[in-house]
Amino acid sequence: MLRYEIGIVETRNVIKAILDIYGYDFRDYALTSFKRRLEDAITTYALKDADGLIFRLQNNKGFFDHLLKDINPETTEMFRDPSLWRSLREEIFPEIVRTTSKPKIWVGALDSGEELYSLCIVLKEIDLLDKFNIFSSYISEETVKKIKGGKIYPKQHEANDANYQRSNGAKRYSDYFPQGIGTVMSTINVDLIAGVTFVKQDSVFSNPPSGVKLTLFRNQIIFFNQILQDKVLNKIQDALIPGGYLVLGIKESLENTNANNNFTVTNDAEKIYKKKSG
C-alpha cells in the first residue's frame, strides 16, 4: 500500500489555509488521522502535494465541500456494536418515552448516515419513531445529499446484516430495501428519515441543538485532540437536558476528559453516560 505522505508542517499549513479561507477550524483535530485524510484527498483529487491542495482550496470554492466530505470519518457500518443497539431498543428508548414528552435525539456524529438509519429502524420497530424529534448533524452538503438519497454500497450489506441480526432486529435487514439488495448500489427506505431535521455544523460543533434527551456521538471525539475533546464535550453537556444521555464509542471514555465529573455511567460496556441533574 504505497501511498503519498505529507509531513506535520505541511499538514499544519493546510489547516491554516482552511481556517484563513473558509473559517473552519481543524487545528485541534487529532493530527495523525487528519494528516491521513489530507493525504487521501491529495491522492483522490490527483493533486501534486500539500501546496497543490492549498492552491485548489484557494481557487475552487466548490472543492472545499468535497474536502469536508472526505475529512468526515467514515463509520462504514450500520448497527456497529450491536449490543449497544439492543440496550437502546430494550431499555433506554422505552424508558425515555415513559418519562419525557417529545424527547429530542441528536445524532451528533458526522458519519454518512449509518447511525441515523440504524436509529430510525430501531425506533420504527418498537413503534416509537413518531414519539421522538430527531436532529442529525452534518458538515458537508454532499454528505447530507448522500444520506437523503439512501444509497448503500453492495460491499456494506454483509456487515450491516450481521450487525442487524445481532442487535435483535425484529425483521430482516433486506426488508428495509424496497427494491431489494443486489450486487449494485441499493436504496434503503428513505421514508425512515422523513421526519428528521438536519442541522449544519462547523468543524468544532459551535452550534448544537438544545434541549436534547439523548445524543449519539459515537466515534467522533477520537478524531479530536484532548483540547477539542473537552470543548466539544462542554457543548454536548450544554445541549443535553439534566438526566439526558450521551452515547460514546466503546473505546471512548470520559475518564480521559474534563467532562467526567458532570456525568454518571449508565452502561460502562456500551459507554452510555447520563448528565447529572443540577
Added chain:
Amino acid sequence: MYKAVIIGGSAGSFQVITRILNSLPANFPLPLLLCLHRLKHVRSGFVEALSIKSSIPVIEPYDKDQIKPGKAYLAPANYHMFIELGNRIALSTEGPVNHSRPSIDLSFITAAQVYREKLIGIILSGANKDGAYGLKKINDLGGVTIVQDPNECQVKTMTESSLQLTKVDHVYSTNEIIKYLQKIKN
C-alpha cells in the same frame, strides 16, 4: 535508548505472542504495542486470553490513553490503533486497510513516525500482507526490524511479504525473539 516495541500478527500468531508475553519480566522497560488481526464483533476474551500467564499487564486502550513502559497495548476490535505525538494512543474508525481493522500497517507507520530509530518492529505469522509496508516504514526511519522465521510460521504470507519488501535486521525464531527482547535494558 529504545522507546517501544511493536508487534503485528495474524493467523498463527496467537501462540507466539503469548509465549513472548509470558517470557518477559513485569519490569520490561518498554511499552509493547500489539496489533493482531481479530474478529471484529468479538469484543471481549482476547485480552483475558493473552493475560493468563503474562507478567506484563495487557490492556485494550481507550482513545488518548498515555503509553507507559511495562504495559502491553492491544489494538481493540474494529478500530485502527494509531500512535499519536505526545506518546498517546489514538483510535480511528476509518475504513479497513488490507481488509483489516485494526490494520498492522497503520499501527506500524504511525509508530515509526513518532518513535523513528527508537522503535523495534516485529512481524509474526499471518495470512495476508498487512504489516509488510509498515515494517518497511520502520526500516526507512531507522528502527530495528525483525521477522519471525517463515519456516516456523503456521502461515507464511505475512512474514514472506515483509521479507520481500524490506531488507530486515533479523529473521528470528520465537525463542530468538524472546532472547532478543529479554536483553533489552534501558
